[in-house]
Amino acid sequence: MDTIALAATLLFTHGQTTERTIVAAERLGGALGVPVRVLPYWGELTVEIHGTQVSRIVPVKPLGVDMGKVLAITTVVDEVCSGTLRAEAARSALASAGRFPPASTLRFALFAAVGALSLGVIFGASEVTSLLLMALSAAIGALVRRWLSGVSGNPLIQPLSAGAIAGAVAAVASRLHLSDGIALVAFCPCMVLVPGPHLLNGAIDLARTRIALGIARLVYAGLIVLMICAGQLIGLIVGGAPLPAAGPSAPVPLIADVIAAGGAVAAFGTFFSMPWRQLPFPIAAGMLAHAARWALISFAGANVATGAFVACVLVSVIVTPVVDRWHLPFAAVAFSAVVSMMPGFFLFHAARAVVELVSIGPSAPATLLTTIAADGATAFLVIMAMTFGLILPRMLFERFLPAPT
Structure with a gap:
């Protein structure tokens, strides 16, 4: 029971989907001769033996995403189930897998810079100075996040601090007139903090009627987004700069868009500690999805929500059978491939309008309310389209083509 619960x-802790966590635990129980049922909740996980009142309740919160650890843990489960690892050695092997190191700090900071720079290209930044400021801000934020992870167990401090650094760098750049794209300098380093896997895992739990767990995951993701926004505003205020106006996104050539998408996927794969040998697959999937989205919007006249939906469906169809074969967390791999499609411009523009509305007060023009409603609704629709595009094929695969065991 202790081995299965571990x-x-x-x-559960390191980002595997709830369904695959349950399947893996029940497979391990079958191999150990203990038929179990796993009941996951936010804050605890219960493992009980079928037909008895014997159970283990383990306090746990699914706060992290670490594909390297998930892969190592699932490998141990497979070895026990196939008989290549003795049951007596399973617990120590699982404990060792749980200590699997994350991506190195150097790689983490380097790819944070690459991710912010890539997102800047996707959102239309062309100035070398702006791109360098984004990379510098994201790299400093990554180093601070790594340091905070060693001194504090609170997961909300990291996005708050990194968001504040992004806001402060943008404020300094604005005061020194270093860039014309201050909005993107403030925004792109914050995009690398978006908690996509928690959003997707929450949506999948809701679709499977695990209502309480799904809502808890979404609330946690929402708190992270709130910390990012608050940190960015704090950084701008401390730096003495107003919230910069976000202009319309400049069109990006196909080649630049696809290459930048590959850089963003590589960055998020690193954040989630994906092993080097498996990183090319989500990069290829993300680049293909971006090419499809670019073609739909540029040639077929599709809107951003439709383009994102089709691209996410394509990614989900490609990714689902592979992550099941490799035993990787679907949410982390799928989100890595499509993160650059998040409606950042609309979210940023709506946030700026809200702050402006608060500062003006009752005399604010009606057009400000229209801007908030339009940009907020567009952002909501794009996020919903991306979520459904990713989880619907996943659910259909699980229903009609069960994952290999």
Whole structure:
């Protein structure tokens, strides 16, 4: 029971989908001769033996995403189930897998810079100075996040601090007139903090009627987004700069868009500690999805929500059978491939309008309310389109083509 509970806890903690966590734990229980049922909740996970009142309740919160650890843990489960690892050695092997190191700090900071720079290109930034400021801001934020992870167990401090650094760098750049794209300098380093896997895992749990767990995951993701926004505003205020106006996104050539998408995917794969040998797959999927989205919008006249939906469906169809074969967390791999499609411009523009509305007060023009409603609704529709585009094929695969065991 302790061994099974440990495996389920480690998978649940490090970002594996709830369904695959349950399947892996039940497979391990079958191999150990203990038929179990796993009941996951936010804050605890219960493992009980079928037909008895014997159970283990383990306190756990699914706060992290670490594909390297999930892969190592699932490998141990497979070895026990196939008989290549003795049951007596399973617990120590699982404990060792749970200590699998994350991506190195150097790689983490380097790819944070690459991710912010790539997102800047996708959102239309062309100035070399702006791109360098984004990369510098994201790299400093990554180093601070790594340091905070070692001194504090609160997961909300990291996005708050990194957002504040992005706002402060943008404020300094604005005061020194270093760039014309201050809005993107403030925004792109914050985009690398978006908690996409938690959003997707929450949506999948809701679709499977695990209502309480799904809502808890979404609330946690929402708190992270709130911390990012608050940190950015704090950084801008401390730096003495107003919230910069976000102009319309400049059109980006196909080649630049696709290459930048590959850079963004590589960055998020690093954030989620994906092993080097498996990184090319989500990069290829993300680049293909971006090419499809670019073609739909440029040639077929599709809107951004439709383009994002089709691209996410394509990614989900490609990614689902592979992550099941490799035993990787679907949410982390899928979100890595489509993160650059998040409606950043609309979210930023709506946030700026809200701040302006608060500062003006009752005399604010009606057009400001229209801007908030239009940009907020567009952002909501794009996020919903991306979520459904990713989880619907996943659910259909699980229904009609069960994952290999």
